[in-house]
Amino acid sequence: MNKILENHFRIPAGMVEIKGPQSFTAESGFFRFGPLTHCYGRRWTECAKKSELSHDSASSVRSKGGVCFLPFDLQEIVDGLRYERYISGEANQRVGSLARAVYYAIRPLLPVGLRRYAQRRALRGWNHPGFPVWPVDRTVDLLLEQVLLLAMEARGLQEIPFIWFWPDGSTGCITMTHDVETKAGLRFCEELMQMNERYRVPASFQLIPGARYCATLDDVAGIRGRGFEVNVHDWKHDGAMFSSRQAFLEASARVQGCVEEWNVKGFRSGALYRNPDWISEMKIAYDMSVPTSGRLEAQPGGCCSLFPWFFATPSDTAHDRNAGSVLEIPVTMTQDYSLFHVLQEYSLSTWEAELAEVLNGNGLASFIVHPDYIRGNREQRLYLSLLEQISRLRSDHKVWVAAPAEIHQWWSLRAGMTLVRMGDGWCVEGEGSERASIAWARRSEEGLYFKVDQVVSAEGELYSES
Numbered sequence: 001m002n003k004i005l006e007n008h009f010r011i012p013a014g015m016v017e018i019k020g021p022q023s024f025t026a027e028s029g030f031f032r033f034g035p036l037t038h039c040y041g042r043r044w045t046e047c048a049k050k051s052e053l054s055h056d057s058a059s060s061v062r063s064k065g066g067v068c069f070l071p072f073d074l075q076e077i078v079d080g081l082r083y084e085r086y087i088s089g090e091a092n093q094r095v096g097s098l099a100r101a102v103y104y105a106i107r108p109l110l111p112v113g114l115r116r117y118a119q120r121r122a123l124r125g126w127n128h129p130g131f132p133v134w135p136v137d138r139t140v141d142l143l144l145e146q147v148l149l150l151a152m153e154a155r156g157l158q159e160i161p162f163i164w165f166w167p168d169g170s171t172g173c174i175t176m177t178h179d180v181e182t183k184a185g186l187r188f189c190e191e192l193m194q195m196n197e198r199y200r201v202p203a204s205f206q207l208i209p210g211a212r213y214c215a216t217l218d219d220v221a222g223i224r225g226r227g228f229e230v231n232v233h234d235w236k237h238d239g240a241m242f243s244s245r246q247a248f249l250e251a252s253a254r255v256q257g258c259v260e261e262w263n264v265k266g267f268r269s270g271a272l273y274r275n276p277d278w279i280s281e282m283k284i285a286y287d288m289s290v291p292t293s294g295r296l297e298a299q300p301g302g303c304c305s306l307f308p309w310f311f312a313t314p315s316d317t318a319h320d321r322n323a324g325s326v327l328e329i330p331v332t333m334t335q336d337y338s339l340f341h342v343l344q345e346y347s348l349s350t351w352e353a354e355l356a357e358v359l360n361g362n363g364l365a366s367f368i369v370h371p372d373y374i375r376g377n378r379e380q381r382l383y384l385s386l387l388e389q390i391s392r393l394r395s396d397h398k399v400w401v402a403a404p405a406e407i408h409q410w411w412s413l414r415a416g417m418t419l420v421r422m423g424d425g426w427c428v429e430g431e432g433s434e435r436a437s438i439a440w441a442r443r444s445e446e447g448l449y450f451k452v453d454q455v456v457s458a459e460g461e462l463y464s465e466s
C-alpha cells in the first residue's frame with residue numbers, strides 16, 4: 001500500500017510504512033477522514049460501527065513500531081474517487097449534507113470573490129448538494145497529504161524529501177487545450193493560433209475524425225506545422241462512444257487507427273462522456289476526458305485531483321502504476337462553454353478564482369477553450385486577457401505553461417526517477433533528472449507544508465508552499 005504514496009510524491013521507498021485493516025465492511029460508503037476530507041469506499045469493520053457521517057475515521061488511525069495503520073485501503077479509496085466509483089444516485093444524495101458541511105467548514109478560508117460566486121451559484125440553483133465540491137475538489141490530493149503526514153508521525157519524521165511535482169522548480173502548471181467542434185471552429189484555428197503565439201502559450205487542438213468536418217491529415221499537418229499539438233477528439237462526437245461496451249470497442253478501434261495515422265498520442269472524448277475503466281484499456285499515451293469537479297458537465301462526477309495520475313493497466317495487481325499505462329490529465333478548469341452559457345459570465349473572475357485555488361495547491365490548471373465559442377469580439381477579448389494572465393503567471397510566479405504532450409513526458413520521466421542518498425543529502429537519479437528539484441514535506445502545527453530546494457520565485461513564495 002506504500003506504493004501509492006511513493007508514486008504520487010516520489011518519496012524514497014520504505015521511508016514510511018502504511019497498512020490497511022484485516023477486515024472490511026461488505027458495502028462501500030461515504031465517510032469522513034480528517035476535518036476537510038470526505039472519502040468513499042469500504043472501511044475497517046470496527047471503525048464502520050460508528051456509521052454516522054459526522055464521525056471522523058481519522059480517530060481510528062493507530063501507529064505501532066513505526067507503521068501507520070489506516071482504517072481503509074488507501075489505494076481503493078483513491079481509486080474510488082479517481083475512477084468516480086462514488087457515482088450512484090442514492091449514494092450521491094446521501095453525501096449531500098456532508099459536502100455542504102465541508103463547504104461551510106472551508107468557507108472562512110475561501111477568498112471573498114470565490115465565496116460570492118459560491119453563494120450566487122447556490123441561489124441560481126445549479127449548485128445542488130452533491131459531490132464533488134464546487135468549484136475545485138482536491139480530495140485525493142488532500143487525502144494523500146494527510147496520510148503522508150500520519151505516516152511521518154508514526155515514524156517520528158519531521159520532514160521527508162520528495163521529487164517536486166513540476167520541472168525546473170515550477171510552482172504549478174497550466175495547459176491550454178482547444179476542442180474543435182465544427183467547420184467554422186476549424187476555420188477559426190488560424191486566428192486562434194496567432195493569439196496563442198502572441199503570448200507564447202503552447203496549446204493542443206483536438207480534432208474530430210469520424211463526423212462533422214472529418215479532420216484530414218492536412219488539417220493535422222497545418223496545426224502541427226505551426227508548432228501546436230494535435231490529439232483525437234472522440235470518433236464521431238455523437239455522445240455514443242461510451243454508451244455501450246460494443247459502441248466503445250468499435251469507436252476506440254477507429255480512434256486507435258487515427259492515433260496511428262496522425263501519429264498523435266492523446267485523446268479527449270466528446271462532451272467529456274466517459275467510463276474511466278474503459279479509457280484505461282485504450283492504446284493512447286494520455287487521456288483528457290475526466291474533469292476534476294464536473295458539476296457543470298453533461299456527465300457529472302470528477303476525479304477530485306489537481307494532478308495527473310496513471311490508470312492501472314488491466315493486469316496490474318501490485319499497485320505499481322507507472323509510466324506505460326494511460327496517463328489522465330484531468331480537466332481542472334471551468335470550460336468556456338459553461339462560463340458563457342451556464343454561468344452567463346464574460347469576465348475572468350471565475351477563472352482567476354479557480355487559478356488561485358489550483359496554483360495554491362501547486363496543481364495543474366487545464367483549460368478547454370473552443371475555437372467555435374470564442375469567435376465573437378467579446379469572447380476574443382476575454383480570451384486575450386486570459387492569455388495575458390497566463391503569461392504573467394509564468395513570468396511572475398514561475399508557473400510552467402506546457403502542452404499536454406510535454407506534461408505527459410514529464411510525468412512519465414518523474415515516475416521513473418528515484419531519490420538516492422548522497423553523503424549527507426539526497427539527489428535525484430534517472431532520465432530527465434536534470435530538470436527535477438528536491439522538495440521537502442514538513443510537519444508543522446497546522447499540518448503538512450512543502451518547501452522546494454533552491455527555488456526562488458519572483459514574487460516571494462505565494463505559490464511555492466502549501
Ligand SMILES: [Zn+2]
Pocket residue numbers: 179180181233237269270271
Ligand atoms: Zn467536443
